[in-house]
Amino acid sequence: MNVRADLAQRREELHAVIRAAAIAEFAEHGLRGASTQGIADRAGISKTKLHYYITSKEDLYQEVLDHIIGLWDDLFHETPDSDDPEGFLRDYIARKLLFSLEYPDVSRVFTSEVMRGAPMLRAHWDASRTATGRAADRIAGWVAAGLIRPVDPWLLQFNIWSLTQAYALHATEVRFMLGLDDDAPLDLDHITQEVTQLVLRGLRP
Amino acid sequence: MNVRADLAQRREELHAVIRAAAIAEFAEHGLRGASTQGIADRAGISKTKLHYYITSKEDLYQEVLDHIIGLWDDLFHETPDSDDPEGFLRDYIARKLLFSLEYPDVSRVFTSEVMRGAPMLRAHWDASRTATGRAADRIAGWVAAGLIRPVDPWLLQFNIWSLTQAYALHATEVRFMLGLDDDAPLDLDHITQEVTQLVLRGLRP
Amino acid sequence: MNVRADLAQRREELHAVIRAAAIAEFAEHGLRGASTQGIADRAGISKTKLHYYITSKEDLYQEVLDHIIGLWDDLFHETPDSDDPEGFLRDYIARKLLFSLEYPDVSRVFTSEVMRGAPMLRAHWDASRTATGRAADRIAGWVAAGLIRPVDPWLLQFNIWSLTQAYALHATEVRFMLGLDDDAPLDLDHITQEVTQLVLRGLRP
Amino acid sequence: MNVRADLAQRREELHAVIRAAAIAEFAEHGLRGASTQGIADRAGISKTKLHYYITSKEDLYQEVLDHIIGLWDDLFHETPDSDDPEGFLRDYIARKLLFSLEYPDVSRVFTSEVMRGAPMLRAHWDASRTATGRAADRIAGWVAAGLIRPVDPWLLQFNIWSLTQAYALHATEVRFMLGLDDDAPLDLDHITQEVTQLVLRGLRP
DNA sequence: GATGAATGAGGGTTCATTCAT
DNA sequence: TATGAATGAACCCTCATTCAT
Numbered sequence: 001m002n003v004r005a006d007l008a009q010r011r012e013e014l015h016a017v018i019r020a021a022a023i024a025e026f027a028e029h030g031l032r033g034a035s036t037q038g039i040a041d042r043a044g045i046s047k048t049k050l051h052y053y054i055t056s057k058e059d060l061y062q063e064v065l066d067h068i069i070g071l072w073d074d075l076f077h078e079t080p081d082s083d084d085p086e087g088f089l090r091d092y093i094a095r096k097l098l099f100s101l102e103y104p105d106v107s108r109v110f111t112s113e114v115m116r117g118a119p120m121l122r123a124h125w126d127a128s129r130t131a132t133g134r135a136a137d138r139i140a141g142w143v144a145a146g147l148i149r150p151v152d153p154w155l156l157q158f159n160i161w162s163l164t165q166a167y168a169l170h171a172t173e174v175r176f177m178l179g180l181d182d183d184a185p186l187d188l189d190h191i192t193q194e195v196t197q198l199v200l201r202g203l204r205p
Numbered sequence: 206m207n208v209r210a211d212l213a214q215r216r217e218e219l220h221a222v223i224r225a226a227a228i229a230e231f232a233e234h235g236l237r238g239a240s241t242q243g244i245a246d247r248a249g250i251s252k253t254k255l256h257y258y259i260t261s262k263e264d265l266y267q268e269v270l271d272h273i274i275g276l277w278d279d280l281f282h283e284t285p286d287s288d289d290p291e292g293f294l295r296d297y298i299a300r301k302l303l304f305s306l307e308y309p310d311v312s313r314v315f316t317s318e319v320m321r322g323a324p325m326l327r328a329h330w331d332a333s334r335t336a337t338g339r340a341a342d343r344i345a346g347w348v349a350a351g352l353i354r355p356v357d358p359w360l361l362q363f364n365i366w367s368l369t370q371a372y373a374l375h376a377t378e379v380r381f382m383l384g385l386d387d388d389a390p391l392d393l394d395h396i397t398q399e400v401t402q403l404v405l406r407g408l409r410p
Numbered sequence: 411m412n413v414r415a416d417l418a419q420r421r422e423e424l425h426a427v428i429r430a431a432a433i434a435e436f437a438e439h440g441l442r443g444a445s446t447q448g449i450a451d452r453a454g455i456s457k458t459k460l461h462y463y464i465t466s467k468e469d470l471y472q473e474v475l476d477h478i479i480g481l482w483d484d485l486f487h488e489t490p491d492s493d494d495p496e497g498f499l500r501d502y503i504a505r506k507l508l509f510s511l512e513y514p515d516v517s518r519v520f521t522s523e524v525m526r527g528a529p530m531l532r533a534h535w536d537a538s539r540t541a542t543g544r545a546a547d548r549i550a551g552w553v554a555a556g557l558i559r560p561v562d563p564w565l566l567q568f569n570i571w572s573l574t575q576a577y578a579l580h581a582t583e584v585r586f587m588l589g590l591d592d593d594a595p596l597d598l599d600h601i602t603q604e605v606t607q608l609v610l611r612g613l614r615p
Numbered sequence: 616m617n618v619r620a621d622l623a624q625r626r627e628e629l630h631a632v633i634r635a636a637a638i639a640e641f642a643e644h645g646l647r648g649a650s651t652q653g654i655a656d657r658a659g660i661s662k663t664k665l666h667y668y669i670t671s672k673e674d675l676y677q678e679v680l681d682h683i684i685g686l687w688d689d690l691f692h693e694t695p696d697s698d699d700p701e702g703f704l705r706d707y708i709a710r711k712l713l714f715s716l717e718y719p720d721v722s723r724v725f726t727s728e729v730m731r732g733a734p735m736l737r738a739h740w741d742a743s744r745t746a747t748g749r750a751a752d753r754i755a756g757w758v759a760a761g762l763i764r765p766v767d768p769w770l771l772q773f774n775i776w777s778l779t780q781a782y783a784l785h786a787t788e789v790r791f792m793l794g795l796d797d798d799a800p801l802d803l804d805h806i807t808q809e810v811t812q813l814v815l816r817g818l819r820p
Numbered sequence: 821g822a823t824g825a826a827t828g829a830g831g832g833t834t835c836a837t838t839c840a841t
Numbered sequence: 842t843a844t845g846a847a848t849g850a851a852c853c854c855t856c857a858t859t860c861a862t
Contacts, residue, residue: 011824028321033237036853048827051854108320111374115313116233117387118377125381132382149406155399158379162371163364169316169374172323174363176330177337182322194360201354202407241836253844256837438731442648446857458823461858518730521784525723526643527797528787535791542792559816565809568789569778576777579726579784582733584773586740587747592732604770611764612817626845651832663848666833 011053018043018053019067022060027105030112031061062120065113068106069124075099085142085203089160090196096164097192101185104168111169132157148203156203163195216258223248223258227269232310235317236266267325270318273311274329280304290347290408294365295401301369302397306390309373316374337362353408361408368400421463428453428463432474437515440522441471472530475523478516479534485509495552495613499570500606506574507602511595514578521579542567558613566613573605626668633658633668634682637675642720645727646676677735680728683721684739690714700757700818704775705811711779712807716800719783726784747772763818771818778810 021042025034036057040050054060075095082088100107113121136153143150167174167186175182226247230239241262245255259265280300287293305312318326341358348355372379372391380387431452435444446467450460464470485505492498510517523531546563553560577584577596585592636657640649651672655665669675690710697703715722728736751768758765782789782801790797 030235030238030317033235033239035851037851046827047853048829048855049825052826057853111316112235112320114375114378115317118381122381125378129382129384151402152395152399154383155396156403158371158375158382159368159400159403162367162375166363166367166371170319170363170367173319173330176323176327177334177363178359179334190357191360194357195364197356198361198364198407199403201409202403204406240834242834251844252836253838253846254842257843262836440645440648440727442644443646444648445855447855456823457857458825458859459821462822467857521726522645522730524785524788525727528791532791535788539792539794561812562805562809564793565806566813568781568785568792569810569813572777572781572785573774576773576781580729580773580777583729583740586733586737587744587773588769589744600767601770604767605774607766608771608774608817609813611819612813614816650830652830661848662832663834663850664846667847672832 014045014053018045018050018060019064022064023105023109026061026064026112027108030116031058034061064109065120065124068110069128071099071103071106082138083142083145083147085147086200089199089203093160093164093196093199094192096160097167097188097195100164100168101171101188101191104171107165107168111165146205149205151203160199163199167191219250219258223250223255223265224269224272227265228273228310228314231266231269231317232313235321236263239266269314270325270329273315274333276304276308276311287343288347288350288352290344290352291405294404294408298365298369298401298404299397301365302372302393302400305369305373306376306393306396309376312370312373316370351410354410356408365404368404372396424453424455424463428455428460428470429474429477432470433478433515433519436471436474436522437518440526441468444471474519475530475534478520479538481509481513481516492548493552493555493557495557496610499609499613503570503574503606503609504602506570507577507598507605510574510578511581511598511601514581517575517578521575556615559615561613570609573609577601629660629668633660633665633675634679637679638720638724641676641679641727642723645731646673649676679724680735680739683725684743686714686718686721698757698760698762700762701815704814704818708775708779708811708814709807711775712782712803712810715779715783716786716803716806719786722780722783726780761820764820766818775814778814782806 018039021039022034024042025038028034029038034057036050037047039060040047043050076092110121118125132154135157139148139151139153139156142148143153171186172182174180174186175184180186223244226244227239229247230243234240234243239262241255242252244265245252248255281297315326323330337359340362344353344356344358344361347353348358376391377387379385379391380389385391428449431449432444434452435448439445439448444467446460447457449470450457453460486502520531528535542564545567549558549561549563549566552558553563581596582592584596585594590596633654636654637649639657640654644650644653649672651665652662654672654675655662658665691707725736733740747769750772754763754766754768754771757763758768786801787797789795789801790799795801
């Protein structure tokens with residue numbers, strides 16, 4: 001009875017493994033530099049088997065991109081509309097950093113795509129712009145209410161993105177500078193504290 | 206007499222053209238994704254001719270990396286030792302942003318290399334760490350002198366790097382969100398103002 | 411009791427479907443260009459299922475070839491020995507053309523095999539040559555009896571074959587030249603009339 | 616001075632060799648069944664070298680098709696407008712057969728393309744139809760003048776095409792039936808004689 | 821009997837690089 | 842110095858076929 005279910009689940013699991021492998025490979029080498037052999041190796045399967053489960057490298061890449069967008073949407077869809085900037089920003093920054101340090105390759109794939117002009121991201125960006133616009137309105141509301149000093153609501157968001165993603169993109173550099181091993185974990189709490197303080201104090205009226 | 210000089214100069218010029226082409230190609234596709242054909246096309250020469258002037262793709266990439274490090278060294282080597290945090294930071298941020306918006310591909314190549322684990326950057330990083338450590342000491346001095354609030358001097362530097370480079374890495378995204386054309390210039394002064402304010406106010410004692 | 415019979419019949423039916431699909435695929439692309447996926451699609455079954463019923467692509471091809479030979483044998487085995495050239499030829503040409511227009515793919519597969527040197531047809535050709543020789547004798551008899559003008563009995567047969575099969579092989583071209591749709595039927599009667607006249611008059615003593 | 620000319624000539628020669636190899640391979644296996652390895656082998660060069668000279672297998676195929684059309688155009692462009700059916704047809708049939716026996720693979724490639732629906736021939740066929748229409752008019756003129764018996768001018772042309780090309784398409788079969796070796800030459804004069812007689816007598820008023 | 825999964829060989833093509841002139 | 846020709850390795854992907862259930 002659940003033979004079918006088992007099969008479906010297995011397929012799903014393998015697909016997840018492949019996706020993870022693809023994210024790692026794309027994060028390191030970008031779309032063009034990534035090889036299906038490399039993805040297969042990371043997934044622990046043969047190249048032929050990989051191609052049995054995917055349509056093409058580009059399709060897999062697009063799927064990864066969609067998956068990333070989905071992850072980020074999930075992560076911030078439930079954000080409560082708040083008139084408490086401090087609480088909201090603390091939460092937002094903490095989440096972003098947590099995710100960045102947990103899944104740095106996700107940010108890397110995204111940035112890699114943006115750096116080449118984001119040809120496969122445009123479809124998603126219309127929705128992103130709308131969401132970012134709504135957030136900008138909220139920030140403008142805070143400014144109007146005197147809760148934070150006057151800032152450009154769009155640039156503030158870009159700045160927070162950059163502060164939180166940088167520890168994913170440049171993790172290797174950060175580790176090196178701090179004298180850590182290449183696989184040592186970064187101190188999430190400390191980073192969160194420092195970034196949060198910079199932003200919150202930087203916005204004081 | 207100056208035939209030799211002319212030749213040398215011409216060679217130098219072509220080399221600069223090739224380097225610029227390489228930076229653009231590497232910025233878009235990374236080391237592995239970049240093609241010598243793509244570099245040749247951007248340089249306006251044949252692939253054969255390109256290979257006459259370079260040793261290999263990897264060598265050219267290493268040279269580009271060295272060049273980038275040199276550029277950044279030049280940019281900040283003359284920074285005066287200062288006990289005026291605000292003045293220093295204003296200048297530092299402005300320079301970083303100016304360079305980022307002027308030569309975004311440089312930051313992209315650098316980040317791309319870091320994202321793949323920076324295997325060809327380690328040689329330079331010992332010196333970078335030393336310089337960053339000296340800067341950290343200066344920042345610590347500011348803290349000790351009560352000129353700025355207590356911060357982690359290393360993370361502060363990472364944060365400033367991220368804020369200033371983000372507009373290079375994610376220029377495409379920023380333009381899209383702001384409704385600008387893909388080749389429209391970003392508003393350097395406005396960005397500088399916003400980033401500077403965030404940092405300076407964020408550091409107030 | 412007739413469960414077995416049903417199964418056998420079902421198997422036979424499916425086999426006929428597969429054969430028809432194979433003929434269509436081989437007619438379009440030849441042995442090497444044909445894909446088992448294409449055959450499976452035409453048969454409306456999965457590739458795996460197809461391979462469950464056949465031994466290999468080559469074997470299926472050989473079987474198709476045997477089937478074709480069998481069809482033609484059936485078609486002309488009962489031809490009565492006749493001393494009436496006109497009657498005989500009218501009947502022969504009409505049958506050939508009828509079959510060609512009805513099952514053009516059969517002629518195409520055959521010609522395709524001949525064009526590649528007929529490696530899998532040689533086994534049959536000994537018998538064919540014998541039959542063709544007997545027919546040549548009959549034709550020679552007509553010549554000797556003054557019923558038709560002197561002709562090479564072998565070439566006459568080749569010529570008739572070519573005239574009748576051409577409307578199968580080149581149906582697409584004929585349709586295009588006549589301004590017909592790609593799937594419009596050709597005018598069998600008219601073609602039969604024209605070909606028959608050309609041959610009969612061409613043989614008048 | 617003629618270094619360039621030599622290079623160009625060499626290139627031209629190699630291209631001719633490649634085209635001949637391609638015609639042979641396509642004649643035997645069709646577009647889909649042909650392999651670039653097979654073409655390279657026939658041309659006596661490596662597969663890599665082949666791909667240095669061609670754009671793609673499909674492009675090479677299209678070029679071969681264009682070449683074939685060009686050959687046939689050349690062959691019959693200078694045909695004089697004549698009110699002497701016999702002279703004209705003798706010449707036409709003789710030329711067609713000469714070409715067919717000399718370059719049978721050309722006819723095979725053409726027929727192979729037609730058999731798969733002629734997707735890459737349609738562009739040429741508009742011109743072909745026009746030419747065939749003009750020839751049909753001429754034939755109709757002969758009929759009107761009482762020089763030949765009433766026939767369908769289009770079908771007459773198809774029939775002549777089939778009679779002349781058949782010895783190219785089915786050369787293997789013909790040789791086998793006649794007891795000739797696979798590489799023995801066919802008796803051009805005899806075939807020409809037989810075909811010509813069949814047609815001329817078949818058209819007598 | 822039937823089906824999804826798997827695979828080794830080979831498909832066409834591109835690549836960075838070297839050769840030859 | 843400069844260029845067309847050449848090449849071996851690698852690329853992404855498809856193929857006919859077999860396995861496992």
